[in-house]
Every structure is written in structure tokens, then in C-alpha cells.
Amino acid sequence: MSMSTPSISPGSKPPLAVLTARRVSTVIFVVALFALWQWYSMNMPPVLIPSPARVFDRFAELWTDPRNLAYAIDSLVHVVVSVLLAFVLGVAIALLGYYFDVLDLAIYGRLTPFLNSFSSIGWAFLAMIWFGVNEGSVIFATTIVLLPFAIINAGTGLRELDREMIEMGRSFGRGARRQIIWIILPMMFPYLFATIRLCFGIGWQVVLTAELLCGSSGLGMLINLARQRYWTDMVFAVAALILIVVYLTDRIIFAAIQQRLRRRYELT
Amino acid sequence: MTAIIELDNVSVAFQREVVYDRLSFSVNDGEFLCIVGPSGCGKSTLLRVIGDLLGVDMGGVTVAGSPAAKAWQEIAYVFQSPRLLPWRDAEANVILGQQLRFGRARSMSEMRDKARSLLELVGLGRDMHKYPAMLSGGERQRVSIARALAVEPRIVLMDEPFSALDVTTRRRMRTEIVEIWKKTGKTIVFVTHEIDEALELADRVVVLSAKPTRVLETISIAAARPRNLAGPELNAARARLSHLLGLSGHHQE
Amino acid sequence: MSSPSGAGRLISQRLAAEGLVVAAIAAWWFSSAQFPVNVFPSPLQVFWELVRLSMDAEFWGHAAATGIRVLLAVVLATVLGSGLGMLPRYVPWTSGIIDDVLIPFFTSFPAIVWAILGTIWFGLTGTAILIVQVLIIFPFCLVNVTEGNKDIGGEEIEMGRSFGRRPLAIFWRIELPLLAPFIISGARISYGVCWKISLIAELFGGRSGLGYMMQWARDFGSVDSIIAICLAIVFFVTIGDAFVLRPLTRLFEPKLEPSRRRSFLRRGGQGVIVPPALEGN
Numbered sequence: 001m002s003m004s005t006p007s008i009s010p011g012s013k014p015p016l017a018v019l020t021a022r023r024v025s026t027v028i029f030v031v032a033l034f035a036l037w038q039w040y041s042m043n044m045p046p047v048l049i050p051s052p053a054r055v056f057d058r059f060a061e062l063w064t065d066p067r068n069l070a071y072a073i074d075s076l077v078h079v080v081v082s083v084l085l086a087f088v089l090g091v092a093i094a095l096l097g098y099y100f101d102v103l104d105l106a107i108y109g110r111l112t113p114f115l116n117s118f119s120s121i122g123w124a125f126l127a128m129i130w131f132g133v134n135e136g137s138v139i140f141a142t143t144i145v146l147l148p149f150a151i152i153n154a155g156t157g158l159r160e161l162d163r164e165m166i167e168m169g170r171s172f173g174r175g176a177r178r179q180i181i182w183i184i185l186p187m188m189f190p191y192l193f194a195t196i197r198l199c200f201g202i203g204w205q206v207v208l209t210a211e212l213l214c215g216s217s218g219l220g221m222l223i224n225l226a227r228q229r230y231w232t233d234m235v236f237a238v239a240a241l242i243l244i245v246v247y248l249t250d251r252i253i254f255a256a257i258q259q260r261l262r263r264r265y266e267l268t
Numbered sequence: 269m270t271a272i273i274e275l276d277n278v279s280v281a282f283q284r285e286v287v288y289d290r291l292s293f294s295v296n297d298g299e300f301l302c303i304v305g306p307s308g309c310g311k312s313t314l315l316r317v318i319g320d321l322l323g324v325d326m327g328g329v330t331v332a333g334s335p336a337a338k339a340w341q342e343i344a345y346v347f348q349s350p351r352l353l354p355w356r357d358a359e360a361n362v363i364l365g366q367q368l369r370f371g372r373a374r375s376m377s378e379m380r381d382k383a384r385s386l387l388e389l390v391g392l393g394r395d396m397h398k399y400p401a402m403l404s405g406g407e408r409q410r411v412s413i414a415r416a417l418a419v420e421p422r423i424v425l426m427d428e429p430f431s432a433l434d435v436t437t438r439r440r441m442r443t444e445i446v447e448i449w450k451k452t453g454k455t456i457v458f459v460t461h462e463i464d465e466a467l468e469l470a471d472r473v474v475v476l477s478a479k480p481t482r483v484l485e486t487i488s489i490a491a492a493r494p495r496n497l498a499g500p501e502l503n504a505a506r507a508r509l510s511h512l513l514g515l516s517g518h519h520q521e
Numbered sequence: 522m523s524s525p526s527g528a529g530r531l532i533s534q535r536l537a538a539e540g541l542v543v544a545a546i547a548a549w550w551f552s553s554a555q556f557p558v559n560v561f562p563s564p565l566q567v568f569w570e571l572v573r574l575s576m577d578a579e580f581w582g583h584a585a586a587t588g589i590r591v592l593l594a595v596v597l598a599t600v601l602g603s604g605l606g607m608l609p610r611y612v613p614w615t616s617g618i619i620d621d622v623l624i625p626f627f628t629s630f631p632a633i634v635w636a637i638l639g640t641i642w643f644g645l646t647g648t649a650i651l652i653v654q655v656l657i658i659f660p661f662c663l664v665n666v667t668e669g670n671k672d673i674g675g676e677e678i679e680m681g682r683s684f685g686r687r688p689l690a691i692f693w694r695i696e697l698p699l700l701a702p703f704i705i706s707g708a709r710i711s712y713g714v715c716w717k718i719s720l721i722a723e724l725f726g727g728r729s730g731l732g733y734m735m736q737w738a739r740d741f742g743s744v745d746s747i748i749a750i751c752l753a754i755v756f757f758v759t760i761g762d763a764f765v766l767r768p769l770t771r772l773f774e775p776k777l778e779p780s781r782r783r784s785f786l787r788r789g790g791q792g793v794i795v796p797p798a799l800e801g802n
Contacts, residue, residue: 173368
């Protein structure tokens with residue numbers, strides 16, 4: 001798990017960068033952790049600490065057993081749908097606050113703090129009671145938990161917009177729709193992207209909780225099943241899967257896109 | 269000469285600060301008008317009032333025969349900083365102004381042709397697909413001039429467009445803007461804080477006082493272009509302008 | 522772009538904000554009438570449930586249990602997160618471990634898995650819940666302090682070193698105050714998250730706490746209790762944030778010159794000051 005961070009720009013790579021002290025110590029640390037895990041698991045019952053080999057077997061099972069794979073895909077769908085919903089709603093609400101100054105306090109002083117401090121477990125329970133045990137509940141609970149993050153991020157993006165550019169846009173045309181399409185949204189793009197990145201990271205956490213509590217299909221349900229049957233190795237395997245998915249999408253896909261965006265949007 | 273812009277007893281105040289107290293002047297159709305005044309007297313604000321980016325508290329602004337709020341289509345801006353979108357190349361930035369103004373009413377190919385011919389006009393025929401980050405300060409400002417001309421305004425408002433450029437570029441841009449003005453026949457309202465710039469460019473120079481701002485005097489300069497800034501007529505005008513601006517400075521203290 | 526005067530703007534914003542609250546409650550009231558009580562109770566029922574809870578000693582016991590655990594967890598997580606975040610300053614080779622292993626691991630590790638592992642490893646005890654909560658929230662502080670560590674100026678520390686080489690003095694007088702805003706903001710985030718998410722730990726591993734109570738309410742299908750407990754949590758979060766964390770944030774805020782607001786009108790005009798004579802007009 002010692003990937004090189006994409007934040008290192010390709011130009012500044014010193015020769016033999018692979019062997020810097022920093023990297024060596026990181027690799028040693030990871031290897032030592034696995035060794036410790038292996039040694040400790042030999043002295044403990046597998047219900048408490050399953051050995052790395054057992055977890056690996058379970059991990060492989062996640063991919064080979066079509067039912068397990070379906071759970072993983074279900075969770076991914078839940079995350080993507082909720083993130084998109086929260087994103088669209090959040091941007092719409094932030095834009096509303098931007099165009100109607102009166103709503104500023106209502107949005108950032110009432111709505112967001114309320115949503116932000118409302119317990120996510122509460123939402124999951126309520127969703128289950130209101131909509132029953134199904135995917136809709138999971139998506140509702142996740143969306144509403146992600147919503148304040150989306151509003152705050154999009155709102156910050158709007159507040160940081162270059163006022164001079166907006167004025168330039170107004171001097172050429174007065175249509176609000178054209179302003180949004182040609183100037184405001186493109187200028188907000190880096191912020192919007194950061195919002196999606198953040199929501200995606202939190203989304204996994206919330207989706208698992210919601211799936212577990214609402215009992216709908218997905219990795220959360222698999223974890224619950226594993227918990228009730230004391231399949232600790234399965235709990236580990238699901239955790240590993242999520243770690244890998246989140247880490248890879250964030251550090252490789254999102255970070256790379258963000259890097260490109262930053263380069264493109266910087267006028268120097 | 270017909271007036272294309274008329275300001276009639278315009279007053280503007282921000283909270284407790286009075287910017288204009290019954291300001292009146294007019295701009296003739298097709299003329300090159302410069303506005304000079306002490307720093308902070310609200311020269312840029314004046315352009316915003318004309319372009320309806322800022323409302324007035326009292327008085328009337330008439331542009332091309334209608335109230336300013338209805339006439340913004342007649343006007344295009346060149347700002348002090350070029351205000352180009354960094355993710356669009358030169359051509360796409362010129363197209364942007366047209367997209368914002370005309371929407372779908374003008375086809376993409378038409379907008380592109382317009383952008384190309386105007387970039388040729390401002391001397392960027394070879395740099396159409398460069399991004400703002402790859403252009404020099406002068407080139408960026410040329411793009412923003414092309415962007416303004418592309419929407420075919422009758423009036424171009426320029427807010428100290430050359431003040432951020434180095435001396436050599438600034439001198440060259442002045443010559444070029446006069447050429448462009450002659451070729452296109454637009455009315456240009458040009459805000460500057462440099463007396464020599466006004467002397468070189470303007471048909472008429474409107475001199476503003478410090479706040480609360482009013483018109484101190486309007487000076488006509490009839491000398492043929494290209495102008496010799498050391499000639500007797502311009503020397504006399506320079507002396508008058510310096511006197512007016514210096515005097516208004518004394519009033520403050 | 523002429524904006525209305527400051528006072529009028531504030532009043533209309535206030536009206537809109539309170540209007541939203543009233544409208545939300547009205548909408549709740551109206552829509553709750555369409556559903557049975559055990560699905561969607563009305564605001565009034567939830568209010569009476571809140572009143573009942575507030576006079577219920579059991580509720581306060583659970584609230585206290587959760588509150589104390591949240592407080593302890595935030596303190597422990599802040600200390601742990603700051604300590605680890607500052608480590609690379611003194612032991613440079615650890616920076617790779619923290620940046621590339623610990624931060625990605627702890628920020629993406631599912632909270633729910635910690636909760637389950639907590640019950641498996643430590644049983645159904647208060648300590649287990651506390652440990653799980655710390656594991657869930659400490660990455661927020663770790664990320665913040667690590668960022669701060671990269672952000673704070675080498676200049677000030679160099680200045681400190683030019684005066685004296687006692688590391689402890691430099692730490693207390695320069696580094697810690699510079700990092701304080703990052704630490705506090707990390708604590709602030711963890712506090713909110715702890716109330717919101719880490720109640721999960723109490724669902725599985727608790728015999729006490731609001732999470733346990735909520736689970737209980739769910740099993741009995743009393744929706745009004747669930748909503749009332751959630752509102753109580755909103756209240757506790759808000760109180761703690763407003764009376765402890767926000768003052769702390771302000772106390773440790775870097776004292777910089779007030780950022781000059783961008784304004785179309787002032788740009789270019791170098792410090793225009795209105796002569797006093799004009800103000801009377």
C-alpha cells in the first residue's frame with residue numbers, strides 16, 4: 001500500500017527516487033505490520049484475529065462468488081447514486097443562495113448546521129421506517145447525510161468566484177442561464193470536483209452504515225451477516241476491499257484529475 | 269454631431285459616500301472620448317453607470333436614445349485586467365462574449381469567423397489557439413479588445429486598459445487602438461489617469477474633480493493623428509489639464 | 522449591482538432564515554397528518570416526547586454516558602492525532618508512513634467495521650466504545666495537523682532557533698501556537714463527527730448511551746423517540762460547538778490583518794478616505 005503519491009510532479013523526481021529513506025521506511029513499516037499480524041494471528045483464535053492468508057482467501061471469494069460480487073456492485077451503485085443526488089441538490093441550493101442573497105442565513109445558518117449535526121444513524125432508522133427495507137432507504141439516508149458537505153463546498157466555491165469575471169460576463173449578456181453555463185459552472189469546476197471527491201470518500205462510510213442498519217443488499221449487509229456468524233475473516237476482507245477501492249479511486253483517479261484541473265485553471 | 273451617451277444630473281452614493289453629485293456630460297457618436305481625473309474620483313464607476321452594471325440613485329443615463337438599462341446591447345467593455353477565462357484559448361475567449369450576448373441567435377461558425385477576423389485585426393492571427401497563460405500581457409489585452417469588438421457594439425468602454433502594461437507595449441497599443449477606432453468607427457469612451465495618453469488618443473477630454481465628482485472642464489483636441497505630443501497645441505492642452513488636475517488636488521486640502 | 526443597505530439586508534436574511542424554520546415545521550406538521558403516528562409523528566408529538574425525555578432520569582443517564590464518552594474520545598483523539606501529525610517534524614523518516622499509510626488507512630477504514638471489531642475484541646464494554654470512537658475520529662485531527670505541519674512557516678521557527686536552541690522552548694512558544702488553529706479545527710470536526718457517526722459504536726457495543734437508546738426505540742417502533750433523540754443530539758452538538766469549540770477557535774485564530782474585501786468600487790482608488798465634512802451631508 002506504499003503507492004507513490006501523485007502529488008509529486010514528474011519533473012522534480014530526483015534520481016533513484018524509489019530508494020529514498022522515506023520510501024524505504026514506509027515499505028519496512030508495512031512489511032513489519034504484516035509480519036506482526038501473521039505472528040499475532042498464530043497465537044490467537046481466528047475469530048479474534050484471522051491470519052492474513054485466511055483473509056486473503058475470503059477476499060478472493062468476494063470476487064469469485066457471484067453473490068458477493070453483486071453485493072459489492074450494489075454498494076458501488078448506492079454510493080454513486082447518492083453522491084450524484086447530493087451533489088446536484090447541494091449545487092442547486094448553493095446557487096439559490098448565491099442568486100438570492102436573502103437566503104444566505106437560511107441556508108448557511110439554519111439548514112446546513114441542522115443537517116450537519118443530525119445523527120446519521122437517526123436518518124438510517126427513519127429511512128427504514130418510512131420507506132421500508134430497500135435500496136431507496138439506503139440512498140435517501142446517504143444523500144441526506146452527504147447534502148450538507150455538498151452545500152458547504154459548493155457555497156465556498158461560489159463565494160470564492162472571481163467577481164471581476166462575473167462582471168465581465170454581465171457586461172456581455174444578461175441571461176442568467178448563459179452566465180451559469182459559460183462562466184459560473186466552469187469557474188466552479190475545481191470546487192465542484194473537490195466536492196465530489198469529498199462526498200465519495202464519506203459516501204462509502206455512510207452507505208455501509210445505512211446498508212447495515214436498513215438491511216438492504218450491499219457490503220454493509222454482508223458485514224452484518226459476517227458479524228452475526230462470527231466470520232471475522234469476512235469482516236476483514238470487506239474492510240480490505242473498501243480500503244483498496246477508496247484508496248485507488250481517490251489517490252489515483254481523483255487526485256490525477258484534480259492535478260490536471262489545477263494546471264488548467266491556473267492563469268500564470 | 270449627435271450625442272450617443274448622455275448623463276443628466278446623475279447622482280450615486282454608496283452608504284454615506286457621495287460619488288457623483290449631479291454629474292452631466294455627453295459623448296458624441298463616433299468620437300474618441302477620454303475621461304481623466306484624480307485617483308479615486310470614480311472614473312471606473314462612471315463606465316459601470318453607462319454600461320448599466322451599476323444603478324444610479326438620481327438622474328438619467330441615456331444610451332443611443334434609450335435608458336441605459338435597455339441599451340446594454342450597444343456597449344462592450346475592455347477592462348483594466350483582460351479578464352480572460354483561463355480554460356479557453358484566444359479564439360474561444362472571443363467567442364465567449366458572443367455566446368453570452370447572442371446565445372443561439374448567432375451560429376457557431378459565424379461566431380468563429382467573427383473571432384478569427386477580429387483576432388487578425390488586433391494582430392493575433394497566429395495565436396488564435398494559444399491559452400491566456402501562454403500570451404503576454406499586451407496580447408491578452410488585445411484578445412479582450414477583440415472580444416469586445418466581436419459583439420458589434422456601437423460603443424466600447426475602456427477602463428485604463430493599458431495601465432498594467434510596460435511602457436513600450438503601452439505606446440504601441442495606443443497607436444493600434446487609434447487605428448482600430450478609425451477602421452471600425454466605434455464610439456470609444458476611454459478612462460485613463462495619464463494626461464499624455466488622453467492627449468494622444470482623444471477627440472475630447474472630460475476632466476473630473478475629486479469626490480463628490482463633477483465635470484471640471486471638457487477640452488477638445490483637434491490636432492491630426494498621429495500626434496506630435498511635443499507640438500504647441502498639445503503642449504497648451506497639457507498645461508491646461510495639469511493645471512485642472514493639480515488645482516482639484518489643492519481643493520482637497 | 523447596488524446592494525441594499527447593511528441593516529435592511531440583515532433583517533431580510535433573518536426573516537428568510539426564521540421563515541425557513543417555520544415553513545419546515547409547518548410542512549412537517551402538514552405531511553405528518555397524512556401518515557399514521559407510528560410512521561411519521563407530528564411536531565407536537567415529538568415535542569411532548571422531548572419534554573418527557575427531558576424529565577426522564579434514564580435519558581439523562583444515557584445522554585451523560587454518551588456525552589462523557591464523546592468528550593473523552595475527542596480529547597484522546599486530538600492528543601493522539603496531533604502527536605502523530607507532529608511526529609515527522611522531529612523524526613523525518615516517519616513522514617512517509619504517516620502520509621502514505623496511516624492517513625489513507627484510517628480515513629478510508631469503514632467506521633462500522635471498527636464498531637464490529639471493537640465488540641469482537643473488547644466485548645460489550647464502555648472502554649470498547651471509547652476505543653472505537655477514538656479510532657473513527659482521530660484521522661480528522663491527524664489530517665489537519667499534518668496539513669498544518671506542512672503549512673506553518675519555517676521562517677518563524679528559524680527565527681526562534683536564531684535566539685535559542687532549546688527545542689522544548691521552541692515547541693511551546695512557537696510551534697504549538699502556530700499549530701493550534703489546525704489542532705482546534707481538527708477537534709471541532711471530530712466533535713461533530715463523534716456525535717453523528719460514532720454512536721454506531723453504541724449500537725453494537727453498548728448497554729448505555731443515546732445510540733443504545735435509539736436502537737431500543739427502533740425495536741419498539743417508537744418513531745417519535747428516534748426523532749426526539751436526534752433533535753436532542755442536534756441540540757447537544759450545537760451547544761458544545763457554540764459554547765466551547767467556537768470560542769476556542771476564536772482564541773487561537775491567527776491574528777492577521779483583516780482580509781481586505783474585494784470591491785469593484787475601491788479597486789484602483791488608493792485608500793480613498795471621505796473627508797469628515799462630507800459625512801454630515
